[in-house]
Amino acid sequence: GAGVSQTPSNKVTEKGKYVELRCDPISGHTALYWYRQSLGQGPEFLIYFQGTGAADDSGLPNDRFFAVRPEGSVSTLKIQRTERGDSAVYLCASSLEGVAKDTQYFGPGTRLTVL
Amino acid sequence: AQRVTQPEKLLSVFKGAPVELKCNYSYSGSPELFWYVQYSRQRLQLLLRHISRESIKGFTADLNKGETSFHLKKPFAQEEDSAMYYCALKVRQGAQKLVFGQGTRLTINP
Numbered sequence: 001g002a003g004v005s006q007t008p009s010n011k012v013t014e015k016g017k018y019v020e021l022r023c024d025p026i027s028g029h030t031a032l033y034w035y036r037q038s039l040g041q042g043p044e045f046l047i048y049f050q051g052t053g054a055a056d057d058s059g060l061p062n063d064r065f066f067a068v069r070p071e072g073s074v075s076t077l078k079i080q081r082t083e084r085g086d087s088a089v090y091l092c093a094s095s096l097e098g099v100a101k102d103t104q105y106f107g108p109g110t111r112l113t114v115l
Numbered sequence: 116a117q118r119v120t121q122p123e124k125l126l127s128v129f130k131g132a133p134v135e136l137k138c139n140y141s142y143s144g145s146p147e148l149f150w151y152v153q154y155s156r157q158r159l160q161l162l163l164r165h166i167s168r169e170s171i172k173g174f175t176a177d178l179n180k181g182e183t184s185f186h187l188k189k190p191f192a193q194e195e196d197s198a199m200y201y202c203a204l205k206v207r208q209g210a211q212k213l214v215f216g217q218g219t220r221l222t223i224n225p
Contacts, residue, residue, distance in 0.1 A: 003158070031211065042119075042201050042215030043159070056212060091159065095211070101166075104213060106151075106159040 002026070004107035006092050012113045013082055021077040021110045025094030032075050033104060034067055035091040043091055049075060082114045117142045119204050121216035128192050129224050136187040136219050138176075138202030146204045148178055148185040149213070153199040162187075162200070172196070192223045 005024040013019050025032050030051055035043035045059040049069045057067075064082075069075040079086055089109040095102035118141045128134055140146060150162040163171045165178040165185060176187045185202060199220050203213040 033212065035213075035215075040124075040217065042121075042203075042217045043213070045212035045214070048211055059212065102211070103161050103164075105161075108158045 004092055004094050004105055006090075006107040006110050008110060009108065010111045010113075012115065014115050015082060015084060017082050017114075019079050019082055019112065021079075021090050021112070023075045023077070023092030023094075023107060025073065025075070025092070026105055029094035029096055029105075030072065031095040031097060031102065031104075032069060033093040033095075034075070034077050035093065037089045037091055037109070039088075046077070079112075082112075084114050087112055087114045117146070117204055117214045119202050119214055119216035121200075121202055121219050123219050124217065125220050125222070127222045127224060130194055131191050134187075134189045134192045134196065134221065134223075136200050136202075136221065138185045138187065138216060140183050140185065140202075140204050142183075142204060148176070149203045149205070150174070150176055150185075150187050151201045151203055151215075153201070155198070159201070194223045194225060197221060197223045 007022045032049040034046040036046055037043045047054055047067050048056040052069055052072045064080045067077045089111050091109045092107045093104040095104045120139045122137050148165045151159050152162045153159045174189045176185050178185050199218050201218045202216040205213050
């Protein structure tokens with residue numbers, strides 16, 4: 001079946017602008033995760049949804065970052081007043097139930113460049 | 116706090132030689148450890164997890180709680196093993212987030 005998809009694949013924006021990144025999880029997966037991967041680093045956790053609610057948002061770096069999942073499927077990561085330091089690959093993953101034995105399946109990522 | 120360390124950013128070996136990618140972790144509880152792999156122009160995918168105790172594509176990894184390590188090994192490297200490898204940790208209870216190391220780029224030379 002279809003895997004996790006993310007759009008757009010690339011996004012170039014100017015400092016100070018607002019961006020939205022979209023994630024479509026695997027159908028039926030209740031758990032959804034956002035990670036950020038800076039150049040030369042491993043993915044870094046941002047936020048985890050179980051259904052419609054954010055179960056853990058401890059990784060969001062500041063209040064410019066916000067994510068929603070209103071119907072428990074598609075999720076949108078929103079970044080306000082973008083800064084050059086926000087440039088990274090934003091990865092989305094989903095898993096079946098969000099329990100310990102789950103496997104997280106990753107999307108291809110959105111490469112965000114802030115000029 | 117949980118932390119995963121992969122001391123080698125780059126590792127290059129010849130085809131047919133043994134491979135060992137190092138991973139050390141810090142966590143006071145009982146962790147679950149994973150190896151993820153990213154081949155060129157592909158997405159990040161799970162290679163193996165310690166609780167499965169299985170061999171995938173000839174790779175194995177043993178959790179050593181005394182040394183807090185989870186090194187990835189393969190006795191005979193193949194060219195198709197060239198990829199980026201990430202070690203990751205997940206706590207057993209509570210948050211389901213993965214904590215990743217910075218990754219090791221493995222290159223298998225012909």
